[in-house]
Amino acid sequence: MRGPVSKKLILWSLVWFSIITMSLPTIIIIGASFTSGEMIQFPPEGFSLRWYQRLWQLDDFQQALLRTFYVSVICTIIAIPVGTLAAIATVRYRMRFQKTIQVYLLLPFTVPLVVSGISMMLFFGEIRILGQLWPVGVALCIINIPFMIWSVSASVNSLDPELENAAYNCGAPPVQAFLTVTLPAVMPGVITGSLLMFILAFNEFLVSLFLTDSRTVTLPVQIYNSVRSVITPDLAAVSVLYIVFALLAIWLLDRLVGLEIFLRSK
Amino acid sequence: MDQMVEIVDVSKSFDKVRAVKSANLSLQRGDFLTIVGPSGCGKTTLLRMIAGFDAPDTGKIRINGREVENTPAHKRSIGMVFQKLALFPHMSAAENIAYPLKMRRFQFDTIPDLVEKYLHLVKLDGLGKRYPHELSGGQQQRVAIARALSFSPDLLLLDEPLSALDRKLRNEMQLEFRRIQQELGVTTINVTHDQREALIMSDQIVVMNEGIIQQAGTPVDMYRNPENMFVANFIGVTSMLKGVVCGSGKNSVSVKIGDATVTARANGEEIAIDAAVDCAIRAEQIRIMDIDSNVGDDFDNAVDGIIKQRIFEGDRVLYAVQADELGGAMLHLFDHDPNSHNEYPINQRVKLGWNSRDLFAFPAETVK
Numbered sequence: 173m174r175g176p177v178s179k180k181l182i183l184w185s186l187v188w189f190s191i192i193t194m195s196l197p198t199i200i201i202i203g204a205s206f207t208s209g210e211m212i213q214f215p216p217e218g219f220s221l222r223w224y225q226r227l228w229q230l231d232d233f234q235q236a237l238l239r240t241f242y243v244s245v246i247c248t249i250i251a252i253p254v255g256t257l258a259a260i261a262t263v264r265y266r267m268r269f270q271k272t273i274q275v276y277l278l279l280p281f282t283v284p285l286v287v288s289g290i291s292m293m294l295f296f297g298e299i300r301i302l303g304q305l306w307p308v309g310v311a312l313c314i315i316n317i318p319f320m321i322w323s324v325s326a327s328v329n330s331l332d333p334e335l336e337n338a339a340y341n342c343g344a345p346p347v348q349a350f351l352t353v354t355l356p357a358v359m360p361g362v363i364t365g366s367l368l369m370f371i372l373a374f375n376e377f378l379v380s381l382f383l384t385d386s387r388t389v390t391l392p393v394q395i396y397n398s399v400r401s402v403i404t405p406d407l408a409a410v411s412v413l414y415i416v417f418a419l420l421a422i423w424l425l426d427r428l429v430g431l432e433i434f435l436r437s438k
Numbered sequence: 439m440d441q442m443v444e445i446v447d448v449s450k451s452f453d454k455v456r457a458v459k460s461a462n463l464s465l466q467r468g469d470f471l472t473i474v475g476p477s478g479c480g481k482t483t484l485l486r487m488i489a490g491f492d493a494p495d496t497g498k499i500r501i502n503g504r505e506v507e508n509t510p511a512h513k514r515s516i517g518m519v520f521q522k523l524a525l526f527p528h529m530s531a532a533e534n535i536a537y538p539l540k541m542r543r544f545q546f547d548t549i550p551d552l553v554e555k556y557l558h559l560v561k562l563d564g565l566g567k568r569y570p571h572e573l574s575g576g577q578q579q580r581v582a583i584a585r586a587l588s589f590s591p592d593l594l595l596l597d598e599p600l601s602a603l604d605r606k607l608r609n610e611m612q613l614e615f616r617r618i619q620q621e622l623g624v625t626t627i628n629v630t631h632d633q634r635e636a637l638i639m640s641d642q643i644v645v646m647n648e649g650i651i652q653q654a655g656t657p658v659d660m661y662r663n664p665e666n667m668f669v670a671n672f673i674g675v676t677s678m679l680k681g682v683v684c685g686s687g688k689n690s691v692s693v694k695i696g697d698a699t700v701t702a703r704a705n706g707e708e709i710a711i712d713a714a715v716d717c718a719i720r721a722e723q724i725r726i727m728d729i730d731s732n733v734g735d736d737f738d739n740a741v742d743g744i745i746k747q748r749i750f751e752g753d754r755v756l757y758a759v760q761a762d763e764l765g766g767a768m769l770h771l772f773d774h775d776p777n778s779h780n781e782y783p784i785n786q787r788v789k790l791g792w793n794s795r796d797l798f799a800f801p802a803e804t805v806k
Contacts, residue, residue: 332522332524334520334521334522334524335524335526337489337491337511337520337524338518338520338524338525338526339512339526339537339541340490340491340510340511340512341489341511341512341516341517341518341538341586342512342537342538342541342542342585342589343512343513343538343541343542343589344512344537344541345512346512348541349512352537353526356526356528357526357527357528359528
């Protein structure tokens with residue numbers, strides 16, 4: 173009987189160790205954000221919502237938050253058609269240079285973000301769009317598009333290749349078949365990918381750092397700027413905002429893809 | 439002549455592998471044709487060319503009098519039940535059945551009635567709102583067949599849709615497909631590797647092997663008058679005996695098998711003396727008897743043998759008997775009444791009797 177008991181002990185110790193180390197930073201930052209003192213510290217000094225209140229009143233943060241939303245929306249809106257079509261095309265259809273195209277589409281992963289950031293800054297400067305906000309969304313879409321393609325590819329791979337033939341057989345011309353059968357069937361991948369793209373764009377820092385200035389600064393860059401000057405508990409409050417936002421996205425994913433889960437069954 | 443499907447000299451290759459070699463077949467309106475053969479014999483390729491998913495390299499396909507080589511799949515009036523059914527997972531059963539009606543621009547207000555009608559035909563009344571994953575295997579089959587039929591196609595194609603079902607459900611669905619086909623009178627082409635299914639369901643059978651049509655005919659014809667060794671072997675449980683012709687005629691030949699000389703049926707072509715032949719006899723045409731029985735008038739051929747294998751199958755017993763007189767050839771046979779007959783143990787010597795009209799002789803290597 174000793175064997176199973178000690179095995180259980182080791183396993184549970186590992187599990188709890190992982191859970192605690194992974195969630196400790198989150199717990200500390202949440203705790204710190206509710207402090208009533210002037211410093212980030214844990215355990216917090218008293219309890220108050222004053223830093224949240226201050227955050228809300230800070231014009232800089234509100235503006236940065238809005239800009240980040242704007243950039244993330246642009247990134248996602250571009251990623252949905254581009255990523256979906258690219259994934260379906262490279263997985264499903266036989267074409268020349270298939271492998272080459274697949275590798276090319278995943279290239280953004282292999283380029284360090286610093287390099288992407290600098291090259292896009294130079295390029296955007298050259299075509300005179302640097303300093304505007306929308307190109308930041310485009311840039312974030314370019315560096316993160318492999319996530320979208322991967323997510324949709326997973327759905328396309330599990331798709332019955334005969335479904336489109338079945339649609340033709342039912343009398344659907346190719347475009348109709350694509351819109352009414354193929355697209356709905358890969359929807360879970362599209363939804364997962366879009367949420368992922370949104371979150372990634374929302375959090376992206378390094379490339380945004382190169383592409384934004386004081387008029388177009390996004391939230392992650394704003395946080396970075398604040399940290400460099402002075403660390404106050406309103407930063408903890410922003411972090412909690414981020415955590416809440418991530419949880420919201422996971423909840424949304426579960427609801428949407430959860431509803432669509434039957435798409436994966438036969 | 440009211441031909442619904444005519445296939446003339448159709449060939450198809452994939453990457454230098456010839457999947458179908460000059461296939462010819464025709465099918466009358468309202469008939470049920472089964473193309474049967476082992477996997478990789480080209481039967482599915484032929485079906486997909488009829489459906490319009492693949493184009494033939496050469497030859498003509500006519501459906502309802504029109505040549506369809508240049509007609510894309512979605513413009514052909516063909517309903518198909520796919521091997522894995524390919525039901526649209528995001529649509530309910532009723533929406534699946536309505537899909538071809540919408541795509542083929544049926545008048546909008548007639549669609550709900552048609553959906554109800556076909557749900558009723560496949561005995562799924564009241565289950566229209568269910569999604570495919572909420573239905574059992576048999577119910578999914580029924581949705582698939584209703585979807586293939588709801589727009590009254592000229593032709594129904596079945597691509598081994600029953601192969602994934604367990605045996606009991608498969609037998610049930612075979613009869614169900616046949617009932618629906620006869621009720622609607624829709625011309626049907628079924629593809630299967632199950633020779634039993636082919637015999638049960640069809641008006642016409644086509645046996646294919648290695649891309650070539652071996653024989654076409656009615657189930658009875660196919661069973662009673664196989665034209666070559668492949669067909670004889672593929673349909674039914676058959677024993678094969680290798681021999682040499684020692685006396686020849688148009689309809690019967692004398693064949694020397696081992697030390698014995700037996701009379702066998704020839705299929706009309708004269709076989710030269712000394713030519714090698716393959717002889718085939720079906721398991722149910724051989725009777726097993728005690729070693730000292732008198733064969734009498736029932737059989738005109740008898741040999742002794744030793745039982746090497748006995749398989750109890752419930753409704754019958756399958757024996758494998760080695761006959762030394764026939765050069766040690768193994769004969770397979772059924773005893774259909776094991777309850778009232780003797781059950782012979784392994785290694786028992788027994789007598790086997792059969793009639794020469796049930797022994798077929800084919801020139802060796804007649805498999806096309």
